[in-house]
Amino acid sequence: MSTPTPAQAIPERNGHGDALARTVSNSFSNSSFGTQELGSSPQASFQSLASSHGTHQRPSTKQLKPFHTGDIKVLLLENVNKTGQDILRKQGYQVEAIKSSLPEDQLIEKIRDVQVIGIRSKTQLTASVLKHAKNLIVIGCFCIGTNQVDLKYAAENGICVFNSPFSNSRSVAELMIGEIIALARQFGDRNTELHNGIWNKVSAGCWEVRGKTLGIVGYGHVGSQLSVLAEAMGMKVIYYDVTNLMGLGLSNQVPTLDHLLQLADFVTLHVPEIPETTNMMSTHQFEQMKKGSYLINASRGSVVDIPALIHASQTGKLAGAALDVYPNEPGGNGAHFTNDLNTWTQDLRDLKNIILTPHIGGSTEEAQSAIGVEVAESLVKYVNFGITSAAVNMPEVTLRSLTMEEPNHVRVVYIHKNVPGVLRKVNEILGDHNVDKQMTDSRGDVAYLMADISNVNTSEIRELWQSLEDLGSRIRTRVLY
Numbered sequence: 001m002s003t004p005t006p007a008q009a010i011p012e013r014n015g016h017g018d019a020l021a022r023t024v025s026n027s028f029s030n031s032s033f034g035t036q037e038l039g040s041s042p043q044a045s046f047q048s049l050a051s052s053h054g055t056h057q058r059p060s061t062k063q064l065k066p067f068h069t070g071d072i073k074v075l076l077l078e079n080v081n082k083t084g085q086d087i088l089r090k091q092g093y094q095v096e097a098i099k100s101s102l103p104e105d106q107l108i109e110k111i112r113d114v115q116v117i118g119i120r121s122k123t124q125l126t127a128s129v130l131k132h133a134k135n136l137i138v139i140g141c142f143c144i145g146t147n148q149v150d151l152k153y154a155a156e157n158g159i160c161v162f163n164s165p166f167s168n169s170r171s172v173a174e175l176m177i178g179e180i181i182a183l184a185r186q187f188g189d190r191n192t193e194l195h196n197g198i199w200n201k202v203s204a205g206c207w208e209v210r211g212k213t214l215g216i217v218g219y220g221h222v223g224s225q226l227s228v229l230a231e232a233m234g235m236k237v238i239y240y241d242v243t244n245l246m247g248l249g250l251s252n253q254v255p256t257l258d259h260l261l262q263l264a265d266f267v268t269l270h271v272p273e274i275p276e277t278t279n280m281m282s283t284h285q286f287e288q289m290k291k292g293s294y295l296i297n298a299s300r301g302s303v304v305d306i307p308a309l310i311h312a313s314q315t316g317k318l319a320g321a322a323l324d325v326y327p328n329e330p331g332g333n334g335a336h337f338t339n340d341l342n343t344w345t346q347d348l349r350d351l352k353n354i355i356l357t358p359h360i361g362g363s364t365e366e367a368q369s370a371i372g373v374e375v376a377e378s379l380v381k382y383v384n385f386g387i388t389s390a391a392v393n394m395p396e397v398t399l400r401s402l403t404m405e406e407p408n409h410v411r412v413v414y415i416h417k418n419v420p421g422v423l424r425k426v427n428e429i430l431g432d433h434n435v436d437k438q439m440t441d442s443r444g445d446v447a448y449l450m451a452d453i454s455n456v457n458t459s460e461i462r463e464l465w466q467s468l469e470d471l472g473s474r475i476r477t478r479v480l481y
């Protein structure tokens with residue numbers, strides 16, 4: 001059971017403490033508890049989420065503003081876009097934004113204190129890091145991949161995780177088109193040569209892409225976008241995916257990865273980092289590829305066995321390759337890409353017609369701006385209203401937000417172990433009050449309940465919170481508004 005400490009109590013709300021009668025506290029170990037008084041200063045107590053950042057479909061009635069948002073501490077790493085920072089700052093949260101990732105010891109020090117963390121693909125939020133994050137309620141991955149977060153540990157500890165599932169897909173697909181042509185025409189090498197003062201005009205081994213076969217591995221958001229663009233350039237598209245998917249345009253699914261490798265002139269990888277995709281491209285797979293074909297990896301570094309790729313390049317099996325991702329990547333800009341990171345780095349750098357890019361597949365103004373908005377809005381909806389829509393590790397639960405017409409309500413969020421009998425006990429506690437609406441759902445071992453109850457006074461809220469906290473099934477209790 002957790003007990004709120006005075007240091008964690010919120011003394012007043014929104015700078016209008018005189019309007020506040022109810023006890024408020026927030027952000028203590030594995031629990032959040034925020035309430036507000038709805039009496040003399042309605043303007044202080046209500047705020048439209050719409051007015052705060054202007055991009056949602058807005059309800060016409062103003063929504064109730066929950067607790068003192070100024071107490072929410074947010075740590076943003078890896079240069080999260082300004083669009084996202086602005087949305088979070090407009091809520092009144094305390095936002096610290098750092099351009100790079102942090103070494104693990106510094107990350108642990110920082111993460112102890114915050115309720116919200118925003119990261120991109122570099123920061124590893126493992127169980128051993130998250131166990132120090134006693135106040136953390138939510139993680140925002142300002143990217144597509146969520147492999148860098150221990151999603152299960154997070155859910156089991158009441159930490160909700162959000163990402164942006166497709167805001168950078170188009171940017172990756174466009175980079176792939178650029179790289180397919182760059183490899184076919186060897187213009188990476190020609191460019192380097194001329195920068196070094198060497199004129200080397202060649203046509204041998206340089207090709208048009210029209211009529212060539214593109215093999216896409218992983219036909220999801222990125223793969224399917226690429227499929228459309230490649231066909232527009234006159235390429236024949238085949239794809240391999242563990243799921244049976246409808247091909248866009250004239251593209252066709254093939255039954256196995258080996259089939260794809262035997263047929264394709266260009267192979268691009270767009271699978272997630274999961275155990276099944278580790279070294280998915282290794283010695284056997286390179287042997288299956290056509291002589292003089294090309295490989296592009298823009299998925300995750302773990303998907304390609306790089307020493308096997310180096311061998312395939314040195315023997316001429318591959319005519320070229322483009323890599324955007326690596327098993328170990330530097331923490332920030334300016335770092336050196338050397339054997340200190342990966343033992344084979346120098347061998348890779350020495351190869352001809354190998355394009356190396358620093359994980360820039362999703363790095364466009366358009367993508368980063370859209371991701372900033374999408375993830376920050378998910379964080380605000382979760383922090384302020386408990387809404388988990390589009391969460392990647394929790395059940396998706398939503399209730400419409402309370403409005404000015406519904407004073408003296410509280411919203412109860414109860415994250416609990418998914419074991420028999422919990423709902424009966426929770427409803428025994430809530431049943432003493434007027435439950436206006438309620439929703440519950442489970443995902444694996446974790447369940448999420450949200451209920452709006454009306455006509456509640458301060459002492460009842462504390463009792464309610466304490467009763468829920470005392471249940472053995474509790475993971476986290478939050479009382480909002």
Ligand SMILES: NC(=O)c1ccc[n+]([C@@H]2O[C@H](COP(=O)([O-])OP(=O)(O)OC[C@H]3O[C@@H](n4cnc5c(N)ncnc54)[C@H](O)[C@@H]3O)[C@@H](O)[C@H]2O)c1
Pocket residue numbers: 144145165166168169172217218219220221222223240241242243270271272273276277298299300324325359360361362363
């Ligand atoms: N380089 C970058 O900057 C960048 C940008 C965006 C995404 N990515 C990476 O690309 C990956 C793909 O992105 P997405 O948005 O297309 O993901 P997605 O989830 O939409 O699609 C992934 C596809 O891979 C398939 N798949 C899963 N396991 C497979 C397997 N073993 N064999 C074949 N297919 C398999 C899935 O069924 C799915 O269709 C992401 O997981 C991320 O790691 C990298």
Ligand SMILES: O=C(O)[C@H](O)COP(=O)(O)O
Pocket residue numbers: 120121122142143144145146168359360361362363
């Ligand atoms: O998962 C992703 O979206 C990509 O790998 C891009 O990651 P980044 O935001 O760290 O560039």
